[in-house]
Amino acid sequence: MNNQFKKGVLDLCVLTILKKGDSYGYDVADTLSSKIQMSDGTVYPILRKLAAEGYVSTYLKESQNGPPRKYYHLTDLGAEKLTKDKQEWDEFSQAVKGILEDMKT
Amino acid sequence: MTKKEYLDKLTRELGSMSYNDVKEIIGDIENHFDESALAGKTEEEAAAMLGDPSELAADYKDGMTFPTIMKKKEQKAAKPAVKEPTSATIAFVVLITIFVAIPAWVTLLGIILGIVLCELGVAAGAVALLLTCWTYGPFLTSGLLFGLTLLFFGIFGYAVSYFSIKYFIVATKWYIDSMKKVWKNGI
Structure with missing residues (x-):
């Protein structure tokens, strides 16, 4: 799939995953790359950007069998952004779908 | 590519970023390798799944450009959103x-x-x-x-x-x- 295509929507996917609960980088990457064809690395710049913009916060948490994990938590601001972006995406994808279906007939 | 090779290449590609940024980013990716190892992947497999280090570096640079800083400021200014009084x-x-x-x-x-x-x-x-x-x-x-x-x-x-x-x-x-x-x- 076209890379430029994915980039914008991946932010939305990452925010959605974090809405379900706090998570760490590897887990987010694993969840996403199991569903969307993409490099694991892609999520890290996204997480970093979201943190810089205040949409997610980070904290360290001990893990049972490895180094402490950096967890990401969706902030109120992030939750707001998620609601807004999701609505925009829904409208946009509906519109695109409509256009593509018109083309078929 | 081994973990060390990957991280070295990534560090080189991030070049223009500040020391602290690079340190954090390398830490994140290093942790990813460690988690991958725990999940039973070899360093080569983990590196392949992470994708090209130069692409990754480019993504990091994209996310940290001027507009990000501007957005941060705008959000701070816009933050005291009007709350409905109880x-x-x-x-x-x-x-x-x-x-x-x-x-x-x-x-x-x-x-x-x-x-x-x-x-x-x-x-x-x-x-x-x-x-x-x-x-x-x-x-x-x-x-x-x-x-x-x-x-x-x-x-x-x-x-x-x-x-x-x-x-x-x-x-x-x-x-x-x-x-x-x-x-x-x-x-």
Whole structure:
């Protein structure tokens, strides 16, 4: 799939995953790359950007069998952004779908 | 590519970023390798799944460009979003305003008006006394003294009314501001 295509929507996917609960980088990457064809690395710049913009916060948490994990938590601001972006995406994808279906007939 | 090769290449590609940024990013990716190892992947597999380090570096750079900094500022400025006041807040502001603030305000206004009027009378009286002092005859000294006393009293009254009006305005502003704050942020 076209890379430029994915980039914008991946932010939305990452925010959605974090809405379900706090998570760490590897887990987010694993969840996403199991569903969307993409490099694991892609999520890290996204997480970093979201943190810089205040949409997610980070904290360290001990893990049972490895180094402490950096967890990401969706902030109120992030939750707001998620609601807004999701609505925009829904409208946009509906519109695109409509256009593509018109083309078929 | 091994973990070390991957991280070295990534560090080189990130080149222009600050030391702290690079350190954090490398830490994140290093952790990813460690987690991958725990999940039973080899370093080569983990590196392949992470994708090309130069692409990753480019993604990091994309995310950290000027617009990000601008957005951060805009969000900070936009953050005090208008919160709907709760019913408790409304009740608090309305009750305090009606039963405490307005009576106190009217009372103070009355007192100040009284002071100002009194002061005007005193000053006018003093000036009139001083102007007509040549008609006092034998009572000139006492009349002058009385006139001067009244004049000083008038000046004193002027100072009192000046400050009371000033602080009355300041207090009114403060009250309105603090009620606005309560309205916005809750009690």
